[in-house]
Amino acid sequence: MQGKKLIVPSFETEAREAAWWEKNRSVVEADLRAAMREGRTTSLQDIIAKPGQKPVVRASEVHLWQIALDRPPTEQEQLLHLLSAEERDRMSRFRFPDDRRRYVVSHAILRQILSRYLDTDPVSLRFITEPNGKPHLDPDRLTFNLSHSGEMALVAVGATRQVGVDIERIRDDVAALDIARQFFTDEEAERLAALPAAEQRAAFFTMWTRKEALGKARGLVLGQALRDMADSGGGWRVETVEAPPGYAAAAAGEGHDWAVRWVPS
Numbered sequence: 001m002q003g004k005k006l007i008v009p010s011f012e013t014e015a016r017e018a019a020w021w022e023k024n025r026s027v028v029e030a031d032l033r034a035a036m037r038e039g040r041t042t043s044l045q046d047i048i049a050k051p052g053q054k055p056v057v058r059a060s061e062v063h064l065w066q067i068a069l070d071r072p073p074t075e076q077e078q079l080l081h082l083l084s085a086e087e088r089d090r091m092s093r094f095r096f097p098d099d100r101r102r103y104v105v106s107h108a109i110l111r112q113i114l115s116r117y118l119d120t121d122p123v124s125l126r127f128i129t130e131p132n133g134k135p136h137l138d139p140d141r142l143t144f145n146l147s148h149s150g151e152m153a154l155v156a157v158g159a160t161r162q163v164g165v166d167i168e169r170i171r172d173d174v175a176a177l178d179i180a181r182q183f184f185t186d187e188e189a190e191r192l193a194a195l196p197a198a199e200q201r202a203a204f205f206t207m208w209t210r211k212e213a214l215g216k217a218r219g220l221v222l223g224q225a226l227r228d229m230a231d232s233g234g235g236w237r238v239e240t241v242e243a244p245p246g247y248a249a250a251a252a253g254e255g256h257d258w259a260v261r262w263v264p265s
């Protein structure tokens with residue numbers, strides 16, 4: 001973190017670790033929020049001087065990591081080596097270099113993040129994809145979800161509950177009300193239409209990311225019950241989360257007994 005590095009000590013007991021985080025969590029989270037606003041990558045290395053410290057996601061938490069995808073060529077080259085043959089094959093099918101770069105960076109850093117929780121080599125991680133398209137770890141030792149848009153990605157990590165995340169670049173070229181009338185519930189479309197015109201675009205993307213995050217947590221496929229799906233409710237909770245300027249983002253998870261944490265350990 002620029003100029004301000006918080007040193008996390010080694011903890012002899014879980015109770016001491018919990019007490020440390022109780023005392024310092026607000027400082028860590030304020031730093032991470034500043035990084036979010038500035039569009040920087042948030043990573044444990046930013047706040048923890050001890051490289052390799054293993055983050056732990058508690059049952060009551062959903063961890064969020066923000067990844068900036070615009071990396072220099074040397075780093076891209078290193079990250080490429082973390083991908084599996086299947087991932088490289090997928091990457092090579094993107095026609096545009098920028099799409100290939102975004103794929104490599106988001107998937108390689110996803111591997112790095114998950115491997116830190118599992119204390120394992122990023123290359124050794126295996127994924128399986130459900131018929132609905134949602135990837136899982138194999139074996140399923142953590143839950144996660146990835147989203148990318150423009151030059152940013154978000155990764156949500158859960159202990160065992162299903163999680164979903166969505167980030168979208170707020171674009172000018174969307175017919176917000178038309179899409180809302182087609183895909184949102186009537187109540188949601190009316191709520192959007194009632195807003196002043198200047199607020200509709202940002203509000204639309206906020207609603208869209210909430211729906212996407214919820215749909216991704218539930219592992220739905222696009223088009224499945226889209227119009228009927230409210231933006232929260234049932235056995236699932238969805239939360240609008242901080243995003244860099246020009247983006248909207250949301251996270252969702254199974255159950256209601258969880259809180260978003262920006263990469264604590």
Ligand SMILES: CC(C)(COP(=O)(O)OP(=O)(O)OC[C@H]1O[C@@H](n2cnc3c(N)ncnc32)[C@H](O)[C@@H]1OP(=O)(O)O)[C@@H](O)C(=O)NCCC(=O)NCCS
Nearest residue numbers: 132133134146147148166183211212215216219220221222
């Ligand atoms: C496939 C889908 C998840 C892609 O969404 P997107 O915004 O274009 O892309 P994102 O970057 O947010 O997510 C893509 C990542 O999510 C994961 N993913 C793919 N299918 C998924 C699914 N059905 N559920 C959860 N995660 C999924 C993958 O990791 C994927 O990354 P990759 O394509 O680089 O491998 C989306 O089109 C979809 O089917 N959504 C269903 C959820 C829903 O009902 N949404 C309501 C919208 S109103």
